Amino acid sequence: MLKVNVYVTLKKEILDAQGLVIRKAIKQIGYENVNEVRFGKFIQLEIDDKNKSEEEIKKEIDYLSDKLLSNPNIENYRFEMVGK
């Protein structure tokens, strides 16, 4: 089993309403130094990597992230393999 973390966030140019609310709340608590908050999704996959090369797996995750886990019109994604 291979563990993969996928992170999905709104693109820079898109208004991140949730992020703004969180930033406001942080300031209210008194942490004035937090300037920007981006809200996103964290998706953890456990993948059966028997008989597959790392390249093949990366391709699969790329495909999934692009087609399903994120909407390329508004979101960016990145992923990291975090080990077995």
Add this chain to the structure above:
Amino acid sequence: MLDVEKEYIKLGLKENEFEKIKGFLKRNPNYLELSIYSVMWSEHCSYKSSRPLLKNFKTTGTYVLQGPGENAGILDIGDNQAIVFKMESHNHPSAVEPYQGAATGIGGIIRDIFAMGARPICSLNSLRFGKIESSQHQKYLFEMVVKGIGDYGNCMGIPTIGGEVYFDKTYEGNCLVNAMSVGIAQQDRLMKSKAFGTGNQLVLMGSSTGRDGIHGATFASDELNEKSEARRPSVQVGDPFMEKVLLEVCLELIEKKLILGLQDMGAAGITSSSVEMASKGNVGLDIDVAKVPLREPSMVPYEIMISESQERMLALIEPSKFAEIKNICNEWNINCEAIGTVTDNGLYRIFKGRELLGEIPVKTLTDEAPVYHHEYEKPKYLQNISDDILQEEDYKKIEKKYSHNEIFKRMIASPNICSKKWVWEQYDHMVQTNTAVLPGHDSSVIRIKNTKKAIAFSCDGNGRYCYLDPFRGALIAVAETSRNLACSGALPIGLTDCLNFGMPEKPGIFWQFKNAIDGIINACETLDIPVISGNVSFYNESFGKAIHPTPVIATAGLIKDVDKIIDSAFKDENDDIVLIGRKINNESVNDNMGGSEFLEVFFEKVSGKCPDIDIEYEKRLQRLCLDLIDGRFIKSAHDVSSGGLAVTIAESCIYGKMGAEINASLLGNNFLKTFYSEPQSQILISCQPENLEKIEKYCIEAKIPFEKIGKVKGTFISINSEIKIGISEITKIFDNNIEKIMTH
């Protein structure tokens, strides 16, 4: 090996109860058996403190097909159609985890409805929080509860069409979340939950079983304190998408006549649902825990048996139908396993594969569960409270401090009075396209497609009145829901209740409970409204202090002709405004300011006498209102309640976007008393001037006082020349105040 002698206390059983169990089994129970007893004998499942009193409810009547005892009650609405409904509390889980607590409360009550074979058509809810103006935590609870209800109901595609929200200090440590769901069914497709037929199987459908809410039923039967926060893992998590799928599957199975009985899995999970089915059918059951699909494979049998994982149902089937049922479940991608078999030995036996893990006579878990007849005594706080009333100089003081316009605006701005739009706009209240009267009016109305019929609902419960006088307070709650229905033209045909009280072991609390029950019984007898389902929630206390006794009543009314529905909004310029039901000379006995919103807003206290009510008189008033609507003599009707006559007038103006010129005779020459006291049995109506005479005749005949108090006019509300304020200004305060508080 665990020492069960020490474990029973941790599981919430009392010593005498443990002795009773040993007597039944003629041996020591093992831990699994003990767990099963503890959940089945919890207050939540057994109603051991309330059962003897609830027996006295009127539960039969012209329209009743099923009274209390099933997953929900059923009323006959003609044309082979039935409506099914019930209200249930989810107070404790919501106090600890408001979002999930509220969401799973909705999920649970919806399952109760489709367990009866009905398609859910609407939900309502009754909520109580501490004051949101002064506490971030209360805001948080309110915000998350509303979101939890909305997210669940919206996803299910069931409109949340109404309800009520009140804020009062008394609920600061213990909010109330009472949820009601209503379904409609063909009478010949109704389901029961009774197990029967040796060899028939019990099939578990829906979510996998995890460790959610282990000992949730015992949690609900305990007071909240600092330890409750630490018990968060007990709170279950809801999955509305799964429930939507489960709903469609169950209705399809019923439609195809594949199942013989259906039961929702709520508190105490597999245990309580299967035991109840067995007990109702007087049969035995063998359950195999190895067949239960698990989310966490390491779960031990007792955890599997009492897990409260949500979105699961139990169906009774003939074994030959299993394959077809499994196919349908596969099509929708949900679990479906036969986990139990009906036997004829009256025993509840738990197996893991072939290994017998526990064996309990079914009836000892249900009919022979302990019953408590608690002591009761009139609580001490009531000794002087009714003498603590407003004196003439108190009124003068207020009038000196504020202008009448300011007093009026303050009343309208009170979160208990102003619009709850902020709440219902987060609920999909229109899906299924039947909502004929949108939220905000006296009652919410659902039309029945392809008929002329509609069903109206109203929900009410005034904790302050009940605190001052639980008998009269509860009676008023029933009367007010029924009056609200009358105001839309609906004849009340049945009700459900949620009785929220403190610890029943305290004699003062049990006195409140007993009196409230008597009040409901009294109102139901006179108004001829049966109780068809309901729920009791005790232990609503925090740090030893109980909430105000809060029996919440939700009543259903039948409308025969949708074209005759009216609401509370003024309709046309120059219409006459008439107050019916006001007894001018009665105010010396009771100032009707006791427990009022006015007293709370300006004096921050709950005291005085609960308003009077003559239930026979009330009945005549409601009958009169229905007759006036049926004859199409009136264009709007609005019940006078919280906040008094001034607030009632304001609401009819705001909803109608029209002004009014009011000139009503004063009670005891006191403006504030006249317009802010809360006397019962009054309805504000509006009509075309041509109908005034006819209406008066009806009133005389019904021996109900009649007073024309003004006209619908212009863009200002003007009341006895003391209040004068533009509709747009007052509407802004009314519509936006909660949002303003919440975003502050």
Add this chain to the structure above:
Amino acid sequence: MSFDKKPYFGILVFPGTNCETDCFHVLKNILGARCKYVWHKESQVEDINAIVIPGGFSYGDYLRSGAVAKFSPIMSFVRKFASKGGLVIGICNGFQILLEESLLPGAMLRNNTLKFICRYSHLKVTDTDNPFTSGYKSGEIIRMPIRHNEGNYYIDDNGLLEIKENNQVILKYCDSSGKEDASSNPNGSIENIAGICNKKRNIFGLMPHPEACCEKILGSDDGKTIFESMVNNII
């Protein structure tokens, strides 16, 4: 038109769809059209003249509204059907699915209020030269309920320019006088956009629920014209 030649609507049903019966009721009982439900696992539907993708929460909308539904077998049929010019209307969640499937341009963000919104909204019909709103007067102000969590329409600058140039914007949020501004924008949608069509004008997506306002008893029957327009354009 002979009786059995009435227009025939296919109403798609995904797990979690919850407005399919509302659409069915309007089409059959109010418009007298024929209609049937089409399960998401089907890959071929015979005889239908138009497809309705109704509202709801397909697959719970747990990932993103409409994100999972686009992988259903029926969606490749929808694509084929639309490419041949068949009429497709996506309402609310249906609109979100059409966006996810790229049958319409742009994407949906969460409402800028961060709350589910259920209420009547005024809308301006900004285009009537299409089979869905041809029954309205151009510029007409109508009232329809909106009921969504993610109705904040987004499209990048180039895309916006393009849909405006091609008159693809069909409905816009406004107030009762027709003013389109921030205060009449319920969810933050770019330029108050509430409904758009594709370039070929046979695919229409909108956030408001026309099927919920086709009878006076529900407070408005302004939505009926959309379905009537479709019926008239099928013949």
